[in-house]
Amino acid sequence: MAAFHFALVLLTLLSLQFSEASRLSLFASTNDAQAANSTKWAVLVAGSNGYSNYRHQADVCHAYQILKRGGLKDENIIVFMYDDIANNTMNPRPGVIINSPNGSDVYAGVPKDYTGDYVTAANFYAVLLGNSSGLTGGSGKVVASKPGDKIFVYFTDHGGPGLLCMPNLPYIYANDFIQVLKTKHASGTYDEMVLYVEACESGSVFEGLLPEDLNIYVTTASNANESSWGTYCPGSLTPPPPEYNTCLGDLYSISWMEDSDVADLNTETLEEQYLKVKARTLNNNTVGSHVMQYGTQLISNETVSVYQGSGTLNSTSNTFQSISFMGVVEQRAADVYSMRKMYESSTLEAQQKIELLKEIKEITSHRAHLDSTIESIKGELLDQEYLKERAPGSVLVDDWDCLKSMIRTFEKYCGSLTQYGVKHTRTFANMCNNGVTMDAMDEASKGRCGSYSMGKWNPATVGYSA
Structure with a gap:
């Protein structure tokens, strides 16, 4: 009888193991099939305009190059940028945008989906929701995703408690944005979404608002109560080439992008990238900000390549890349800082200096x-x-x-x-x-x-x- 019971227990254990193995095999097959039919989508948003905000469009252009190198197709990358920087009369390299002191041109080939008056909150929402009828102007491209697809969203600009700025009013308010994300989730038209957000007080857009069950993972440049920072600024420890009188990038943004340029994205996880970016953006506990995480944080266990692709490493990446101290300028002060540097420049004519000084005085007075x-x-x-x-x-x-x-x-x-x-x-x-x-x-x-x-x-x- 004891032998019979032992044999029965052994048979039961073997059955359970076989059943579990079969279940895992079934899920693996399903996941493999889903991955084979999955499309990577990306929405890149520069929410400002004006040459003194050069860095935001430079950030977005750099992000595009990373995704393009990673294998994403132009038809699946949607770009919002005012497009008034590359050919601006202030730009010392006409037709070229750089995002780091020794960086190469990141403007070449970037799709101009929504530019000028069409960089709006309403168009951004319509694009995310795949709602072509809700668009005004632009290329008409939307995130026409299906259930197994992955979506990467990168936003860079100014912000404030509970909002993100855009070059055309009104701004993006947290409650409206979160509702768009909830609606997208309810439509069942994506598998997972990752958002990287560069803005002052950007944590306040998600804090207490973003549910953890939407399959959306977010990192922000700052918490709910602090500024984010421009970098590669003239006169700083890590300055741009001498002919530039404006900041080339933002600290959080160049931190994740310069990591994506040199890391093996097939093995590095989102969590590992987050930790690197967090350390560098804190800027040695001096002048920096606290990078935050929100939403479905289990997604951070996935590799970066799932969202950004996995291209060859960028051999022209910026040589300053490190977690050492970076020279920075507070986001909201960076535009006037840039204008003052332009005013001090010997390349401007007398009348240009008079007009620029007048503009500086008007802005600071308001x-x-x-x-x-x-x-x-x-x-x-x-x-x-x-x-x-x-x-x-x-x-x-x-x-x-x-x-x-x-x-x-x-x-x-x-x-x-x-x-x-x-x-x-x-x-x-x-x-x-x-x-x-x-x-x-x-x-x-x-x-x-x-x-x-x-x-x-x-x-x-x-x-x-x-």
Whole structure:
């Protein structure tokens, strides 16, 4: 009887092992078949314009070269960039864009899918959703993905608490963006998605908002409360060639791209790349930012090649690539920093210098106006003694319509926030979170800005941020 029981147990164990092996084999076959029919998609977005924001379009062009070298097809790479840099009169190398001091041209061959007036939040959403009918202008390319496909999204620009900027208003707001991602997931038209996001306070776009079950993995250049940084800037420890008066790249962005240039993407995982980028972007705990992760973090166990392809290594990669200290400039200050360097340049004619100095003064004056006015309104409408601050990790605001209305009301009287002024979004969110009424905001804004001459920052002309 004992021998019979032993034989029965042994048979059961063997059956279980065979069953498990068969199950794994079945899944492996399914995964192999899915991988064979899977398409890699990429959406690359530079959310700014103007030569002083050179670095954002340079970042996107470099990203395109990595993906192209990795085997992605142009029909599956969709590029948003204003396209006013390569042939700008300020560009010392006409028709060429570089992303590092010793870098090669990254502009060559880049698809111009959505440029100029067509670089909008609405077009970005339509592209992600595969909604051709929702497009305005551009090439018409969308992410026409199917259930087994992988999607890589890279965004680089300015940002603020709860939003990402675009060169054409309105901006991308976190609640709208997350809803687009949820809708894309509900459509069942992708397997997994990876997002790399370069912007100030970029963590706030996902913190408390992005569910962990959408098969979406995100890394951001900064947490919810800090700036991101431009690099390869004139006058810094890692300067561009002397003829350049603007920053060539962004610290988080060049960190992941310069790694992708030289690493074996068939073996390096997304987690390993994240850790490298995190160390380099922290910039030796001096002037840097905290790279963050959100969403379905199990995806980070996959190799980078699943999303970026696996081409040959780039032998022309930048020689500065390391995790040593980088010279950086705060994102929101980088444009004026660049303009000042241009002004100091001996190559400009006298009249050009006069016009440039006038522009610098206008920009800095409007920024000072925004800072002082918002601080004054904050002091009046938010009782500091009873102010309720949200705990770290919490969503910025519950009522996003309230936030957008607060911003529109302020801009109506005080002028456009601009890509600089969005740093104050948290103040407007706190007003909503603490029950400040729209009437109170209207009265306070009108009282402080009723006589302010908005000039080119009049939202009736340039549009509202929200």
